[in-house]
Amino acid sequence: MLGRVNHIAIAVPDLAAATASYRDTLGARVSQPQVLPEHGVTVVFVELPNTKVELLEPLGEYSPIAAFLEKNPSGGMHHICYEVSDIIAAREQLVKSGARMLGSGEPQTGAHGKPVLFLHPKDFFGTLIELEQI
């Protein structure tokens, strides 16, 4: 089921400082910030040769990463996103195995405009997993 690692998401309290750190200290190629009000984050993409890291800063009152940053004020690794070819088939297989989805269990349109699902971290050893249909 799991395809490529699409991205590793890192929540940060200060996106400008984190971007500067990845660009200047770590010498990585970084994008311009993209403001995604409907997802409650501003994101900068760190482009690596085989995948990308997404630096996420909370945006607005109801950001989905606000609680994480309250627990981890310096920031930290938030989730890992795997590509799947058929998200409905993936969901069926997961539900059969007893794995739980976050939210309604219906795929939502993710930050890249593709259908996504988030799996409950309690079912995957503390790791929040996003599946994205590519």
Next chain:
Amino acid sequence: MLGRVNHIAIAVPDLAAATASYRDTLGARVSQPQVLPEHGVTVVFVELPNTKVELLEPLGEYSPIAAFLEKNPSGGMHHICYEVSDIIAAREQLVKSGARMLGSGEPQTGAHGKPVLFLHPKDFFGTLIELEQI
């Protein structure tokens, strides 16, 4: 400086259960467990098309992931490893930027038999970064 994402490391309290979950529930290709007493972990590689996830279980009394699992008993994302072509040049650039290494600051032989350095998570927004010379 940063090259490919070599692996994402996930610490787990029960390697057999986590391996079964990635293999059977998530449908990924997983390796046999490899016991690495000199690194204080047992590791299973989850092979994705573009990178790998390493599931780590503590081994022995002084495992480097023991403290993490005390704080996060269910497990969680532990570090991200980037490839660099010249670890000494990378270190020089990092030290110039004020970034701190864990331990002595001298590259150690990592779990893949290559020179590695770990960067202080406080300097990188709560993310533990491993650099591996490839």
